[in-house]
Amino acid sequence: MPPNILQYWDSIASKRQLRVVPVHNDDGDNESNYHDSQSNTKLFISLPNPSKQVVQSDDDGRLLWKKILRNDASMRIVEVKQEIEAANSSKLLAALSSIIILNDESREIEWLNQFGGRLSNASLDLLEGLRQHAPDLKNMSTVADFNDNLFYHMQQERGLRHFDGLEPSNIEELEAVLEANECLGSFLTTKSSLPQPPHVDYPWDVLEEHEGDQSLKIGFFPLTEEGMFLQIWPTADPSQDRSIEIEGQILFIPHGKLLTIPASTIHGGGFRTTGNNDRSGNLRFHLYIATNQATLPAHQTNKYTEPCDKTKELSRRYVDSKCMEVLLQNFFV
Numbered sequence: 001m002p003p004n005i006l007q008y009w010d011s012i013a014s015k016r017q018l019r020v021v022p023v024h025n026d027d028g029d030n031e032s033n034y035h036d037s038q039s040n041t042k043l044f045i046s047l048p049n050p051s052k053q054v055v056q057s058d059d060d061g062r063l064l065w066k067k068i069l070r071n072d073a074s075m076r077i078v079e080v081k082q083e084i085e086a087a088n089s090s091k092l093l094a095a096l097s098s099i100i101i102l103n104d105e106s107r108e109i110e111w112l113n114q115f116g117g118r119l120s121n122a123s124l125d126l127l128e129g130l131r132q133h134a135p136d137l138k139n140m141s142t143v144a145d146f147n148d149n150l151f152y153h154m155q156q157e158r159g160l161r162h163f164d165g166l167e168p169s170n171i172e173e174l175e176a177v178l179e180a181n182e183c184l185g186s187f188l189t190t191k192s193s194l195p196q197p198p199h200v201d202y203p204w205d206v207l208e209e210h211e212g213d214q215s216l217k218i219g220f221f222p223l224t225e226e227g228m229f230l231q232i233w234p235t236a237d238p239s240q241d242r243s244i245e246i247e248g249q250i251l252f253i254p255h256g257k258l259l260t261i262p263a264s265t266i267h268g269g270g271f272r273t274t275g276n277n278d279r280s281g282n283l284r285f286h287l288y289i290a291t292n293q294a295t296l297p298a299h300q301t302n303k304y305t306e307p308c309d310k311t312k313e314l315s316r317r318y319v320d321s322k323c324m325e326v327l328l329q330n331f332f333v
Helices: 032-038 058-070 077-087 091-097 109-115 124-132 168-178 204-209 324-330
Strands: 118-121 150-154 182-190 216-222 228-233 249-253 257-262 266-268 284-290 309-313
Touching: 058 091, 058 324, 091 324, 124 168, 168 257, 216 228, 216 249, 249 257
Parallel strands: none
Antiparallel strands: 118 257, 150 182, 182 284, 216 257, 216 284, 228 249, 228 266
16 A cells, blocks of 8 residues: 555545554564463353443453454354344444454355455465564655555565565465466554545556456455454446445454455555554555566555546545444454
């Protein structure tokens, strides 16, 4: 997600409020709060008494999320919808259960097919090697979407072979998965959670050149145990009424997984689940990928406007998930 100038900031998106989380510059990542999820806490979530008001906190959200990850198949909102409605259960449970967890390709094959996505494994050795090469926040640039909460560090060299210490076999394994002629990587981290406006990573004319073969792709994979989150929107048909809002879908990509999708996919990041004492900010890696004999454009430039009308922000009709407000209040930090 490279730098760019957002010329027409949408008035609706501008109403979002930035929740500031201090960034600590002490060395080292503190992941102890996540690893305590390996304790023997039982995987049972009691539904709250509907007659009592439930006060949620960020800690409640993260604890509930850990339980969902341990046993997500039985916690999916589709499977417990009636029970949730009958018990007037927590909005937080419903919001967390709406997140699409991409840890099983066969289970999420319908979603992957809908978006032209592919879910692959990423070597843990490779992830650890890349994490060790991640720059300090002071050496990263701010993504120019006026939110000032996303930081990136674009690589100058193509591919991954310029990173010292990475095992060639791990790089070759990833290259085989990507099936790329060339790729370019960028580190990303979130200072504090604020949904990035919906956008694509290339000019629309570049994407239209490859519309038939979808040879330009983008990829995402987390570099820490906390995983990473994305919001993705189905692309509207050109003939569709622009007054019809299209709701975003929130995804979770676990550590050890890689998601690739067509570069024309409208998406947005900007989410963090780690606390104040962890400066990693859900550290992740973003790939720009060219396949099928295509080549990467010289520059990667985010576009936040409609393909045929630069005066109309995508955020006018591509709106945040209805669960976003609850998640920002009780889960993301």
